[in-house]
Amino acid sequence: MRLALLLLCAAVALAGCSVFPVSEASQTHDNTTSASPAPTTPTTTSLTLPPRPRELPLDKVNPCTILTKQQRTQLSLDTTPTPYTDTELKARACTIRGTYSGQVARLALVTNEGAELWISDEAQNTAKVISVIGFPALEVRTPNLDTLCNVEVDVAQGEFLDVLFRDGGSATPIPQDDLCLGAQRVAEAAMNSLSTGH
Known part of the structure; x- marks a missing residue:
């Protein structure tokens, strides 16, 4: 049951789940709606992750400085990164919004x-x-x-980079396939920064 709640809250951290303190929630997102609970039947089975090329620990990383200003511009994420603690994932996190794109990225x-x-x-x-x-x-x-997509990158033993990319209220709803591509682009930019230790 704990895992089910954790997964749901992690997936909708920027879409209304109460993982922010109230003050941060009001600053970070708006016009949110409650998400429907996930089905009780597991839909993912018998997948395994291949070996990682090397260990890339996250314990000394600041989530709000992973993406450079240039990277954020390229990803159409133009607001100031906002740090917070994701209480469900027990992770340091950062959220960045695109003022004109209507897109929101969260790195945990x-x-x-x-x-x-x-x-x-x-x-x-x-x-x-x-x-x-x-x-x-x-x-x-x-x-x-279907208004969000996650990419989870296996960076080290017992550690991963969680990237959530969601539609933050764009004029035209963003298809989930495009949101997943957006999540991958953010994850790639983040991993490039982490790998080079910018």
């Missing part, structure tokens, strides 16, 4: 559990294995939540 640095969390028997989502600059990763879609 999870250092207490591995990315396998998202493909465990209890996971209530649809995932597929992808690669982000050579690191194993998962593209995760949560049933009934």
